[in-house]
Amino acid sequence: YWLEAFEEAGVSPNIGSYLGGGTLRRCAMDMDMNPSSVKQRATMRRVMAEAMEDGAFGVSYALIYPPDCYADVDEIVDVCEVVGRYDGTYITHLRSEAGEIFSALDEAFEIGVRAAVPVEIYHLKAAGRDNWDKMPRVIERIDAARTGGLDVTADMYPYAASGTGLTSVLPPWAMASGRLYENLQDPAQRARIRKAVLKPDGRWEAMVSQHGEDGVMPIGFKRPQNQQYVGLKLSEISRMRGQDWFDTVCDLVLSERQSISTIYFAMTEDNLRLQLQQPWIKISTDAGGYDPGWGRPFGPVHPRGYGTYPRVLGRFVREQRVITLEDAV
Missing domain, CATH: 3.20.20.140 (Metal-dependent hydrolases)
Structure with missing residues (x-):
């Protein structure tokens, strides 16, 4: 077909x-x-x-x-x-x-x-x-x-610059069994994910650790309230929201309910x-x-x-x- x-x-x-x-x-x-x-x-x-x-x-x-x-x-x-x-x-x-x-x-x-x-x-x-x-x-x-x-x-x-989802800054196990959104909403799981991304163990690609907050630019927003962030780097979005970059990522992913197309200035x-x-x-x-x-x-x-x-x-x-x-x- x-x-x-x-x-x-x-x-x-x-x-x-x-x-x-x-x-x-x-x-x-x-x-x-x-x-x-x-x-x-x-x-x-x-x-x-x-x-x-x-x-x-x-x-x-x-x-x-x-x-x-x-x-x-x-x-x-x-x-x-x-x-x-x-x-x-x-x-x-x-x-x-x-x-x-x-x-x-x-x-x-x-x-x-x-x-x-x-x-x-x-x-x-x-x-x-x-x-x-x-x-x-x-x-x-x-x-x-x-x-x-x-x-x-x-x-x-x-x-x-490469391109993939903003969710790629999170460890793969956070998405196991299709429970990413539930895990980000659960305080205990979110704390566990935070620890993994801030102190990566080398077993997965920790994108923000590699490229820094200034090397990450989310662009694929669908919800009107998030359109203001298009073209801004993660560091800039975090400052606008008054959050650290990790909570910014988690809350944006929860708001969008999608991976959010993102450019990474990597090469x-x-x-x-x-x-x-x-x-x-x-x-x-x-x-x-x-x-x-x-x-x-x-x-x-x-x-x-x-x-x-x-x-x-x-x-x-x-x-x-x-x-x-x-x-x-």
Whole structure:
């Protein structure tokens, strides 16, 4: 039905789709954050095989987001073995793009080797000022894996700011069993979450710790009373509300009852230029298409949703000559 809708709307079927690892977990065990059982993995493998028979390109895991982040290596390998039988691909948002990026790379390589599937790394980056100098070593590790026989590639978007939900500043366990809003309203759970975000243990991406309150800009507000905050940084919103940044985040999420699209000023253009020169890199948007009329209630969006390819050609080919036009195309 999905492809038929595209054809009816006049769009050529030039789209390939992956089945989400989080979708598989929801099919088998909903938002349970516990390790999957043998029976649950059998369900995931069956659904994965059906998707590949229906034309899926492979499986995608976004390993910093619930419920994908609850999956361990063995579970992902089990699923990817099915993908491999159909010559599919494992595409992954690494479990860390910051302080633990090297171990996250090793995990992706291990899955590719054990399941005998090609690996694609979503929107490669070294996020957070403390991690910017790691990108040359990230590239060295990918080159070494390729030299060793693993089919591994990556993609990127040409902006030094990333984009995801404001809820990403909270630990993944706060969203387990779909109880995020209940947890934020419960004083005891909220105190527990506060402790986790102010003193992160390194097992999840603590976005505000990485980028600071000045590096976080929520933009996707739907409720009229919150429109005044569009374009302001989290530090500025907190001052306006007379709250610390943690309570600001919690109360805004409760007010909006959605993740709130947010821009994170996480990367450096020096790394963008370095990444663009790698022969195994692709250009991606990491965004959907936006109809201005439909999108107006959600406010502005990250410019990568419409400016990715012009920015590569204009800024990095014509102006800075980082890569040639031929390589860009």
